[in-house]
Amino acid sequence: MNQLDLIKNKASAAVTQTEKRPAHEQVYQTLKSQIMFGDLVPGQPVTIQGLTDSLGVGMTPVREAIRRLISDGALIFQGNRRVSVPLLTATDVEQMIFARNAVESELSRRAAVNMTTADIDQLEKIDEQLDRTIADGDVGGYLRLNHAFHEKLYDHAGAPILKDLAERLWLRFGPSLRVVCGRFGTQSLPDRHKDIIDALRASDAEKVAKATTQDIEQGMELMAEALATE
Amino acid sequence: MNQLDLIKNKASAAVTQTEKRPAHEQVYQTLKSQIMFGDLVPGQPVTIQGLTDSLGVGMTPVREAIRRLISDGALIFQGNRRVSVPLLTATDVEQMIFARNAVESELSRRAAVNMTTADIDQLEKIDEQLDRTIADGDVGGYLRLNHAFHEKLYDHAGAPILKDLAERLWLRFGPSLRVVCGRFGTQSLPDRHKDIIDALRASDAEKVAKATTQDIEQGMELMAEALATE
DNA sequence: GCCGTCACAATATGATCAAATTTTTTTCTG
């Protein structure tokens, strides 16, 4: 199951991206996707040799991708040469709430200034698809589109460094969010995306930032609770 | 000169760290140090083969270290298989000012709550050494100790994720700061460290955060000016 | 001024060595 998913993901990534990127980049993207949206659960060990076998590439690209993901905080190096998906603690989540609020509310604020009506329409289209995945109980699709929504928004902030910080945080809590959603289903996931879109249309940057903060806190609180009752 | 510095740094790192860590980790630390405090100037290309030659290790460890540093933002991958030290733009610096203010002021705030008198004494000792490097015009020493001062402070915040974000930002502006200091010397570098220490002793978390913000803005503004007049 | 060829650097693989974990065997005790 794990192997098959990895291969399937690789294949789909290949067709979309013209197969022209180096293997280590592809492996990185594949693993990133697996960690954020896939079935790599927190605590699960990640082995180099296992990945070389399932991805069908040599060890060097795999090693490079793993190092990058460790630097991203998406994987952790546990002393004895072992690498695994991180398990979050309550304090971890608390720090992430603070950091996400600080960084992402600013990204929203800046995006609000730059986005055109057409841009907002595109964003709304993503949100509509998102609603469909919630209705269908499609957890994987929900996670992907929720990420896509925020990424799209932040892309318009014109602040690559802040966006990079945000992305790094997403990589950190991705696996745990996946577990929470898998457990509770997609029903209990009301989001503030509608508020964000409304505020964008009103060109009210502060309101956009506020709605983003609420969206973040809603999602992260849910995660914190789930981790606490574990 | 470059080669020699790299080798020297590697040797000193080896003796302090019991030689027991894997080579890719050592290479990472060495390069990190080179980028933050050494003579790798912004825009300078970094080649794998050059590093394997100067460090005396195989390419695999070097590649892994470079990937990590790219993920950190300390190096950039310029599309055509080229890797170099990043050149900062004005908007980059502006984003970093925002992010550093948000993250590091919070780290200071939290550290203020946790630090004992003995901890503060240690911090003050670092600051005294720092003053000596300024008086001596020792740019490398200044950079190292300035970093050590903040790192020490943030270590007491008990917030590893926020500290990691801060560290990542330092890696990004390190090389440019180095250039600025090299150009203007250490004279024009008054810091707010004394204010931070005073506020810590008074257990006034808000004052500590404020002083940290001022320290950050002072340093970053200087950098922004230097980049603008380039 | 454009295209083909050459040299160099990066990418990727497989082999080799070392470390750690797991399994098996052995031995000692109840």
Added chain:
DNA sequence: CAGAAAAAAATTTGATCATATTGTGACGGC
């Protein structure tokens, strides 16, 4: 004789390197 603990072997995994392959930029010929 059975069970458990300790020791030893085997397997698995990681780290490093040497080498082959591929792509990139530069130089020179047309």
